[in-house]
Amino acid sequence: MTAIQFIERDGRAEFAIVPIEIWNRVAPLIEDLDDEALFDQAKAADDGFHVPAVVLDAELAGVHPIRAWREYRNLTQDALSEASGISKPYLSQIESGKRNGTFKKLAAIAKALSVPVDILAQQ
Incomplete structure (x- = not known):
């Protein structure tokens, strides 16, 4: 039929x-x-920005997004603190979760890492 x-x-x-x-x-x-x-x-x-698998894997393993991106970009804390204008102790506290960081500070870090600021803030 x-x-x-x-x-x-x-x-x-x-x-x-x-x-x-x-x-x-x-x-x-x-x-x-x-x-x-x-x-x-x-x-x-697609805006052209993509998160590399190594960064995603690190974040899924519990690594702070800033540290994951910093290590992906092969930057030390000293280098990132200098590039973003943030003190190394403050950056270390953000990466370890002891501080959240202000939007202004996160924006400076995001600019230094060449990533959108919204992907650096932990939920």
């Missing part, structure tokens, strides 16, 4: 009922189209 039935409303076709054999052949094609649309949306929304 390959006949397709149409259900009309107000004289216009509104629904199509297809035999299961046809549906089974069409369903994967529809799924592929959905996947392509999702990919296109993700690509259009």
